[in-house]
Amino acid sequence: MTEQGGLTRRGILGVGAGAALTGAFTGVAGTYAARRAEAAPSPAEAADRYDPAAPVPFHGAHQAGITTPAQDRMHFVALDVTTDDRQQLISTLKAWTRAAERMTAGAEAAPGGVVGGGPYGVPQDTGEAYDLEASGLTITIGFGPSLFDDRFGLADRRPEGFEDLPAFRGDDLDAARCGGDIGIQACANDPQVAVHAIRNLVRIGFGTVSVRWSQLGFGRTSSTSTSQVTARNMFGFKDGTNNLKAEDPAALAEHVWVQPDDVPGKAAWMAGGSYLVARRIRMHIEVWDRTNLQEQEQVIGRTKGQGAPLGQRQEFDAVDLAKKGTDGQPAIPETAHIRLASHEHLKGIRLLRRGYNFTDGSDGVGHLDAGLFFIAFCRDAAKQFVPMQKALASKDALNEYIEHNGSAVFACPPGVRRGGYWGEPLFS
Amino acid sequence: MRIAPAHAVLSAALLLGIAACGGSDSGGGKDTGGAKDTGGAIAVEATDTECKVSRTEAPAGAVEFTITNKGTAVNEFYIYGEGDRVLGEVENITPGLSRSFTVQLSEPGTYQTACKPGMKGDGIRGDFTVTGSTSAAGDTDAKLTAAVTAYEKYVATEADELLENTEEFTAAVKAGDVAKAKSLYAVARSPWEEIEPVAESFGDLDPRIDGREDVVDDGMAFTGYHRLEKDLWKDGLQKDSSAIADQLLADVLQVVAKAKAVELNPLQLANGSKALLDEMATGKVTGEEERYSHTDLYDFAANYEGSKQAIAALRPALQERDPELVKAIDARFAALDEALDAHRKGDGFVSYTDLDAADVKALTVALDAVSEQVAKVAGVVAA
Numbered sequence: 001m002t003e004q005g006g007l008t009r010r011g012i013l014g015v016g017a018g019a020a021l022t023g024a025f026t027g028v029a030g031t032y033a034a035r036r037a038e039a040a041p042s043p044a045e046a047a048d049r050y051d052p053a054a055p056v057p058f059h060g061a062h063q064a065g066i067t068t069p070a071q072d073r074m075h076f077v078a079l080d081v082t083t084d085d086r087q088q089l090i091s092t093l094k095a096w097t098r099a100a101e102r103m104t105a106g107a108e109a110a111p112g113g114v115v116g117g118g119p120y121g122v123p124q125d126t127g128e129a130y131d132l133e134a135s136g137l138t139i140t141i142g143f144g145p146s147l148f149d150d151r152f153g154l155a156d157r158r159p160e161g162f163e164d165l166p167a168f169r170g171d172d173l174d175a176a177r178c179g180g181d182i183g184i185q186a187c188a189n190d191p192q193v194a195v196h197a198i199r200n201l202v203r204i205g206f207g208t209v210s211v212r213w214s215q216l217g218f219g220r221t222s223s224t225s226t227s228q229v230t231a232r233n234m235f236g237f238k239d240g241t242n243n244l245k246a247e248d249p250a251a252l253a254e255h256v257w258v259q260p261d262d263v264p265g266k267a268a269w270m271a272g273g274s275y276l277v278a279r280r281i282r283m284h285i286e287v288w289d290r291t292n293l294q295e296q297e298q299v300i301g302r303t304k305g306q307g308a309p310l311g312q313r314q315e316f317d318a319v320d321l322a323k324k325g326t327d328g329q330p331a332i333p334e335t336a337h338i339r340l341a342s343h344e345h346l347k348g349i350r351l352l353r354r355g356y357n358f359t360d361g362s363d364g365v366g367h368l369d370a371g372l373f374f375i376a377f378c379r380d381a382a383k384q385f386v387p388m389q390k391a392l393a394s395k396d397a398l399n400e401y402i403e404h405n406g407s408a409v410f411a412c413p414p415g416v417r418r419g420g421y422w423g424e425p426l427f428s
Numbered sequence: 429m430r431i432a433p434a435h436a437v438l439s440a441a442l443l444l445g446i447a448a449c450g451g452s453d454s455g456g457g458k459d460t461g462g463a464k465d466t467g468g469a470i471a472v473e474a475t476d477t478e479c480k481v482s483r484t485e486a487p488a489g490a491v492e493f494t495i496t497n498k499g500t501a502v503n504e505f506y507i508y509g510e511g512d513r514v515l516g517e518v519e520n521i522t523p524g525l526s527r528s529f530t531v532q533l534s535e536p537g538t539y540q541t542a543c544k545p546g547m548k549g550d551g552i553r554g555d556f557t558v559t560g561s562t563s564a565a566g567d568t569d570a571k572l573t574a575a576v577t578a579y580e581k582y583v584a585t586e587a588d589e590l591l592e593n594t595e596e597f598t599a600a601v602k603a604g605d606v607a608k609a610k611s612l613y614a615v616a617r618s619p620w621e622e623i624e625p626v627a628e629s630f631g632d633l634d635p636r637i638d639g640r641e642d643v644v645d646d647g648m649a650f651t652g653y654h655r656l657e658k659d660l661w662k663d664g665l666q667k668d669s670s671a672i673a674d675q676l677l678a679d680v681l682q683v684v685a686k687a688k689a690v691e692l693n694p695l696q697l698a699n700g701s702k703a704l705l706d707e708m709a710t711g712k713v714t715g716e717e718e719r720y721s722h723t724d725l726y727d728f729a730a731n732y733e734g735s736k737q738a739i740a741a742l743r744p745a746l747q748e749r750d751p752e753l754v755k756a757i758d759a760r761f762a763a764l765d766e767a768l769d770a771h772r773k774g775d776g777f778v779s780y781t782d783l784d785a786a787d788v789k790a791l792t793v794a795l796d797a798v799s800e801q802v803a804k805v806a807g808v809v810a811a
Contacts, residue, residue: 082763082793098520107547111504112514119511120695121807207760207797210789418522 050227052189055134058104060415062257065138066274066352066377067246069225071187074217074356075194076278076373077202078144078180078408079209086152090427092208096141096201097421106134109200126203129196137188139197141422142276142410147181157426159258159267161382165277165409168393177280177406180212185276185375191218213406215280217356217373224354230307230315234283234357234370235401237300238307241315242342244352255350255384256377269425272414274377277351277385280358280406283371288401299397301336309338321345335397341388349384351376371402381409468492469528472543474521475499479543479552487560488536494528497521501545507531507556508540515539519547533558571745572694572809579697579741580690583623586734587687590619590627594680598673601656601665610660614723614776617653621730622737623687624707625700630686637679640717652676661720694742698806701738704731705799713791715780725777728791729768735802736761742805750808757801764794 052072056064081089099109108114113125148158164179186197195216202211221233222240226247233239244251253259260271288296297303297310307315311323311331321344323331332339343350354377359370378384393399413423469492471482476499495505500523507516516531533539536558542551597616600609620627620638628634635644637652644650651672659669711717712728739746739757746754767790771778783791 082797101520102547105502105547111506111517111519112512116506116508116512116514117807118509118513118810120810122803203800206800207756207763210793210796419520 053133053135055105056136056138058101058139058416059418061272062274062415063138063140063412064104064415065140065185065187066256066354066412067224067252068136068138068187069228069246070220070222070231070354071136071138071189071194072218072220073189073191073194074185074187074220074373075191075198075214076183076185076217076375077198077214078212078278079182079184079202079205080212081147081151081181081208082210083208084151086427088208089152090421092205093423093427094421095204097416099200099204100139100197100422103129103197103200104134104137104139106132106137109204126196126199128199129190129193132190132193132196135188135190135193137186137193137197139201140185140187140276140412142183142185142412143423143426144180144183144408144410146179154426157266157269159263159270159411161380162275162409162411163382165381165389165407166386168389168404170393170399170404171407172403172405173407174405177213179408180410182209183276183278183408183410191216215278215358215373215406216360217358219357221355221357221372222353224352233355233372234285234359235288235296235300237296237302237304238315239355239372240353241302241307242319242338244350251350252352255379256352258379262379269413269423270411273412274352274379275381275385276410276412277374277376277378277381278406278408278410279374279389279404281372281374282369282403282405284401284403285368285370291401298333299335299337299401301332301338310336319344333397335395337392337396337398340391340396346388346391349388351378351384351388377412385409469494472496472505472541473498474503474505474543474545476501476545477552479505479541479554481541481554481556484541484554485557485559486533488534488558488562489532489560490530491533491558492528492530493518493541494526495521495543496526497523499523499545502547504544504547504551505529506540506542506544506551507533508542508553510537535562536560568745568748571748572742575694575697575741575743575745576692579738580692582737582741583626583690583692584688586619586623587627587684590616590623591680591684593617593619594677598677601660601673602670604665606660606665609656610721613653613657613660613721614718614726618726618730620653621707621727622734624731624734625696625703626687626690626692627683629690630683633679633683633686637676637683640719652679657718657720694745694809695806697738697742698809701735701742701805702799702802704735704738705795705802707731709792709795709799713788713795715783715788718780722780723777724780725768725771725783729777732764732768735798739802739805742809746805746808749811750804753801753804753808757798757805760794760798760801764791764798767791767794 050069056068058064083089103109108125108130110124114123114127114130117123145158145163148154148162167173184198184201186194188194188197198214202209220231222243223230224243224246226245230238230241244255246252256274258270258273258275260268263270293304301310302308303310306313308317309319309332311320311325312318319332319338319342321330321332321339321342325331339345353375355372355374357370358373359368361369363369376385413426416422416424470486472493472495473480474495474497493505495503495518497503502523503521504517504519505521506514509515515533516529518527518529521527539556539558540553541556542553544551593612593616597609597612600612628638632648635648638654639648639650639652640654641650641658653676655672656669656676659665659672708728708731712724712731715722715724717727718724743754771783771787
């Protein structure tokens with residue numbers, strides 16, 4: 001069940017004969033990889049063209065940071081709104097939007113923010129990103145179900161079915177890591193740029209919001225574009241191979257973007273948006289690390305080296321849930337993670353996963369406090385994430401090695417037009 | 429957190445001289461009585477590579493610019509003073525858009541204009557000359573002078589109260605009346621905490637009066653309020669408690685004399701109001717200051733009162749320069765008042781040990797909100 005041969009996917013495609021070589025493997029490699037190799041530049045070629053320092057446009061029909069090729073670093077913050085004043089909340093959203101427009105372009109959070117305020121003024125920008133490039137920074141905002149109570153007159157604008165996630169079997173949630181009126185995800189290819197963005201937005205928000213919890217992520221675990229190679233999670237496995245990709249607009253419309261018909265009447269502001277599900281998944285790293293390779297692969301359902309589905313040879317080979325091994329048992333065990341999470345098993349349910357590895361130092365007993373900060377975007381959390389997580393929580397073999405201790409869901413409004421502000425359709 | 433002596437900072441005269449420059453906000457077009465620019469608005473044509481300013485000279489006073497973005501990138505326009513200080517700016521000028529703004533350039537001299545296509549970098553610079561004589565600065569200066577006078581009076585009053593309270597407290601210690609001394613301890617210290625930025629600025633007196641055991645410098649004895657706190661709440665009165673009480677009173681006498689003679693400037697008031705809030709954030713809301721008596725909320729309230737008094741003294745001047753800031757500070761003060769009032773008990777406050785994590789967070793959140801606004805005051809005073 002380990003990888004076949006010594007060629008890596010990058011190695012094959014990197015020699016410039018991707019199509020031919022992949023073609024030679026077609027008998028075992030399936031048609032998907034071959035089709036991709038012909039239709040688009042190879043991931044390695046696209047990756048070579050990718051400029052990690054370049055800015056990502058802030059404005060558009062959808063918010064950036066969802067189908068944007070996942071950057072390497074993340075800082076996520078969940079906020080409680082501390083004022084009851086609707087106008088003050090709107091003012092803060094406007095101020096945040098202006099600062100976000102600037103920071104994503106690689107500029108200071110405010111004009112002359114670092115040193116332009118004179119010797120007696122307090123710098124409006126904290127300065128740690130002064131000499132750094134835009135670094136692909138995206139800042140994505142979402143509103144939690146709790147924002148739609150009676151404080152701001154938004155109760156009748158809550159999209160139907162948008163509520164806190166239900167409790168799942170085996171959850172060990174810490175209230176201090178759950179929920180929030182507002183969630184902000186900053187992703188960048190430079191960690192300091194992501195932290196700078198959240199730090200400055202929190203600062204602008206003092207008096208309107210307070211930080212409920214925040215999370216740093218140091219490595220992407222999903223590829224959200226065919227231009228990216230698949231990254232590995234803290235279990236050492238490739239994660240997100242079969243993720244939805246930015247290059248597949250039909251699938252995004254079906255699974256990620258909220259469609260006008262989904263949100264009739266007063267919830268129409270959410271059309272073009274997406275729901276963000278966040279779960280802090282602590283991994284029992286030390287226990288996993290002393291688990292033998294075969295067990296690890298059986299738990300995940302893929303080979304550790306190549307990332308091929310069990311029973312197949314290459315990462316992008318189609319997952320065949322029906323295939324039997326020589327022993328007559330399913331090649332991908334009934335309790336394997338990729339089986340339970342697959343859209344075949346879930347009657348077509350898919351999510352755009354965009355999570356990050358995290359390590360928050362060590363816990364009090366000398367174990368690594370590490371895992372996956374799971375982030376997924378979907379068109380309807382109740383119809384997509386909830387059934388998937390129910391399926392996983394009930395029998396995923398991985399449950400022995402993980403624990404969900406944080407949870408939140410946010411409604412990310414559509415993109416911002418020039419001169420507009422985050423969530424403008426919700427408040428107008 | 430200490431205020432430097434007056435001479436170490438800008439002299440008040442220099443400070444008030446700078447005040448004449450004014451107008452660091454963008455679209456305000458405030459006119460504080462300066463000479464009018466007679467030539468109408470100065471046109472600026474901004475492209476992705478050029479920044480054409482139609483006229484590069486104007487008499488001192490309010491100067492109006494109209495910027496048109498004929499490029500493809502979002503542009504910005506800045507007026508810089510000495511040391512690249514931003515005196516005015518318009519941001520977010522999208523391609524095709526025209527924006528006007530007025531900046532108060534009251535001092536003759538050389539300034540710089542800059543367009544920043546793409547909002548980044550140093551921009552495309554050009555010199556801009558302001559001619560004529562310094563325009564009148566209005567009466568804000570007088571208001572700042574009045575602020576200093578009012579605050580110095582407040583400091584003197586608190587100093588008297590500090591002496592009176594400490595006399596009572598040390599007398600109880602010397603009489604061996606532990607219960608009475610305990611009941612007087614927190615209140616005796618409150619005036620000190622109210623004027624802390626001034627009180628702690630006199631050399632060794634601060635560590636002798638208010639030093640905590642863990643921060644006493646090598647070679648110095650652990651004395652003052654916190655030594656007596658430890659005796660009263662933890663160790664019981666010691667052989668030298670009485671001598672410590674005598675020394676405390678003598679040290680306080682010295683501080684009182686110095687505090688009543690102190691000469692301050694408006695910037696010190698502004699920095700002091702922020703320093704008190706910083707003290708609350710790093711020492712009081714954390715429960716570190718009063719580790720034996722747990723009377724931290726008394727100190728918290730006293731620091732807060734001192735900060736409010738400094739802002740109150742500056743208020744007329746702030747109102748004139750930045751009324752929005754005054755409004756924001758008032759709103760934040762009201763929220764912190766509410767959070768603190770929840771912990772009042774009788775004439776004082778509950779013990780710090782009665783606070784749970786949510787209480788401490790609520791106080792911290794409200795304090796952060798106040799501090800973020802009060803931190804802007806010094807910049808406005810010095811503007």
